[in-house]
Amino acid sequence: MSSPISIADLQDTALIARLQALVAESPVPAAAISAVLYTLQDARGYIDDVALHAAAQLTGLSPVRVEELCTFYSLVLRAPAGRHVLRICDSIACHLAGAQDLLAQAQAYSGVALGEVGLRGALTVVPHVCIGLCDRAPALLVDGEAAGPVDATSLAQWLEQWEADAWKPS
Numbered sequence: 191m192s193s194p195i196s197i198a199d200l201q202d203t204a205l206i207a208r209l210q211a212l213v214a215e216s217p218v219p220a221a222a223i224s225a226v227l228y229t230l231q232d233a234r235g236y237i238d239d240v241a242l243h244a245a246a247q248l249t250g251l252s253p254v255r256v257e258e259l260c261t262f263y264s265l266v267l268r269a270p271a272g273r274h275v276l277r278i279c280d281s282i283a284c285h286l287a288g289a290q291d292l293l294a295q296a297q298a299y300s301g302v303a304l305g306e307v308g309l310r311g312a313l314t315v316v317p318h319v320c321i322g323l324c325d326r327a328p329a330l331l332v333d334g335e336a337a338g339p340v341d342a343t344s345l346a347q348w349l350e351q352w353e354a355d356a357w358k359p360s
């Protein structure tokens with residue numbers, strides 16, 4: 191039987207120290223969960239199972255609860271993502287302003303399903319809940335930066351740039 195995943199499996203002492211400091215600064219360990227998850231995601235690209243179990247151990251939450259919170263926090267990624275992450279708001283104001291067309295355009299360009307890595311590793315497209323730019327619908331997050339209103343032409347410019355980058359020799 192394999193041993194359970196532990197914090198040490200992160201294999202990054204600086205990261206572990208940063209996470210422990212976040213928990214220590216928190217009034218109760220569980221309150222640090224979002225900061226712990228986003229710090230882990232910044233360091234590892236997404237929340238893999240090692241990161242999930244480490245977050246659970248650090249905060250005293252069960253792995254099942256942390257998994258639920260990963261679903262709740264819409265910026266948390268549970269799978270590898272492309273170098274650029276396009277989060278297109280599909281809540282009501284953006285939906286009415288054409289978000290579904292933008293989602294379809296971006297997904298078609300990526301060549302893969304929503305949430306998967308396409309365009310030679312360059313792009314992941316995901317729908318997202320309201321990002322608070324309803325007055326600028328349709329809105330989206332481009333690598334965490336808010337933008338809106340976005341139309342098919344401006345979206346195409348990002349996509350074409352990322353496609354060009356994807357084909358550049360590394």
Ligand code: FES
Binds near residue numbers: 280282284319324
């Ligand atoms: S509904 Fe899209 S930003 Fe609020």
